[in-house]
Amino acid sequence: MLHFAKSLTRLLGELKKLPGVGEKTALRLAFHLLKSPDNVTALAESLLEMKSRVRFCSSCFGITEEDPCYLCSANRDDGVICVVEEPQDLLAVERSQGFHGRYHVLQGALSPLSGITPANLRIAELLHRLEDGKVREVLLATNFTVEGEATALYLTKLIKPLGIRVTRLAHGIPTGSDLEYVDAATVQRALEGRSEM
Amino acid sequence: MKLETLTVNSFRNIGSAAIVADDRLNIFHGNNAQGKTNLLESIFLLGTMKSFRLAKNQELVQWGAANAFLKGIVAHNGITQEITLLINNEGKKARVDQKALTRLADFFGCLNVVVFSPEELQMVRGMPESRRRYLDRAIFSSDISYLALHHEYCKILRHRNAMLRKGERQGLEVWSEQLAEAGSKIVEKRVAYLEELGELLQLYYRDIAGLDEAATVTYLPQKLNRDSLQLRGETRELLLAAIQRCGMEEERLGTTLVGPHRDDIEFKLGSKALKHYGSQGEQRSFILALKMAEIEYMQRRFGHPPILLLDDMTSELDQGRNRNLMEFIDQKAMQVFITTTHLENIRMQGITRYKTFLVEDGTVIH
Secondary structure, eight states: OOTTOHHHHHHHHHHHTSTTOOHHHHHHHHHHHHHOSSHHHHHHHHHHHHHHHOEEOTTTOOEESSSSOHHHHSSOEEEEEEEESSHHHHHHHHHTTOOOEEEEEOSSOOBGGGTBOGGGTTHHHHHHHTTTSOOOEEEEOOOSSHHHHHHHHHHHHHHGGGTOEEEEOOOSSOTTOOGGGSOHHHHHHHHHTOOOO | OEEEEEEEEEETTEEEEEEEOOSSEEEEEOSTTSSHHHHHHHHHHHHHSSOTTOOOHHHHBOTTOSOEEEEEEEEETTEEEEEEEEEETTEEEEEETTEEEOSHHHHTTSSOEEEEOHHHHHHTTSOHHHHHHHHHHHHHTTOTHHHHHHHHHHHHHHHHHHHHHHTOOTTHHHHHHHHHHHHHHHHHHHHHHHHHHHHHHHHHHHHHHOSOOOEEEEEEOTTOSSSSOOSSSOHHHHHHHHHHHTHHHHHHHTSOOSSTTTOEEEEEETTEEHHHHOOHHHHHHHHHHHHHHHHHHHHHHHSSOOEEEEESOTTTSOHHHHHHHHHHHHHHTOOEEEEESOHHHHHTTOOOOOEEEEEETTEEEO
8 A cells, every 4th residue: 555655564564463453543654653752662672572481380371570570489379270271361360359369371272173182272271280288279360251260160170189179269249239220140150159148 | 112114124025114113013014025924923923033934144135235224212111212224235223212232131022923924834844943042042032041052052062072082081071061061051941941842732733623632742852761851860871871872973973963952842633743644724723823832921021912924824724723823813902913914814714904005126116
């Protein structure tokens, strides 16, 4: 399109690869960057720096710059491991400030349709972490999708025989919401998972 | 619940049409292939967002147009609602009173419709798939949580089939358990629905046929060690056991052989299967009674009857059965939309109040 500004065309092409960015947003971003004098360098540098410094923790496979990561070396409860699909999920649990144990990031969920088998996930590494006998409980916090549920079930079958307690996040009505606005499928789930007062 | 007005733009062969409906009987008449059934389909879409002819979005949009647009004004309990549906290649966008809806669940209940078309007569002799589709559609329209469950089941099934196709074994049992879990809920909902429907069916069949023969519907789960499911709560285990037994066969064929996606429904008169031994007349009476039972079920569930769409049924049903149907409609005070090639077919039945719409080459002439 812009044969007179090849570098701009290249930038547009790269921007469009980003999630949620289409033709129009790419143009807007590119022209914004073109006009602003200083923040382009900062942006370019931060991108390169992030790529060169952020890696996966060799213990929990969350994102980190130090290995082992902050969460793995901090003084926390070694007896409980919270298993999540992606690093973003780890952040969500951590934000709640309700969990004080260790984490393990699977880096995905079982999905035969997309060719993701147990071997593609960090499952062997998780089992390895359970070998020293310190872990009393594994908390499965995979997503409540068909794939997340299958992954949780798969891990349960592997971990339960080791004599370790396996728990799953509760699901149902969101906190602070009116029952009348919750969709039928969620209410049904919540009914099934009702608990004793 | 009444549909007061219907507006259709660039939908199938209909360029533009607007009708003000009678609150009882509306007749679309005209020659074949003029667009009568398309009008019924547009009402069905406004009620369910689905086509009863299994059409893709693209097929619903008029040739050369970018979008199809449907609008209905529905009056119910003294309140009117405007329902609109915009259809294009990317999907369907629904609005109720000009507010966008993203989920089918929010759409549910604004306009309850039931369709009766020749396809349902063929269902008796047709493949199990057509009977499953009938049953699922009937349950969808009175239980919205069934839809989410159905989506979940289909996803699990696709994952499991992918594993079987590739010959992967590791983790297969997890998908089998998920399949049994979701599958058992579907089966139990289907069985419960048929049980309730069966009682109503019995009453209506006796009215129509005037015989004391028992008309029954039975759920036929495939590969299960049980002819029909009477017991609640053990379906999951029965499904799991069946999956175990079929393991070798599934591996060989590379597909899932157990579960609600393979099950069937059996229609019976007394002890004889309608599919093999029922006469044409018996089959028609049976399906008619089944439809009435479905409408009665919806009325009990929602407190009012649905809107009935009759696609060319007067030519399929004989005079006696037509009278049965018209009496039923009259007694329910339902709003009905009928298509017919010959207006006389309906006029003969002594109905005085109705509106007719002549449909010609995609245009509605009042």
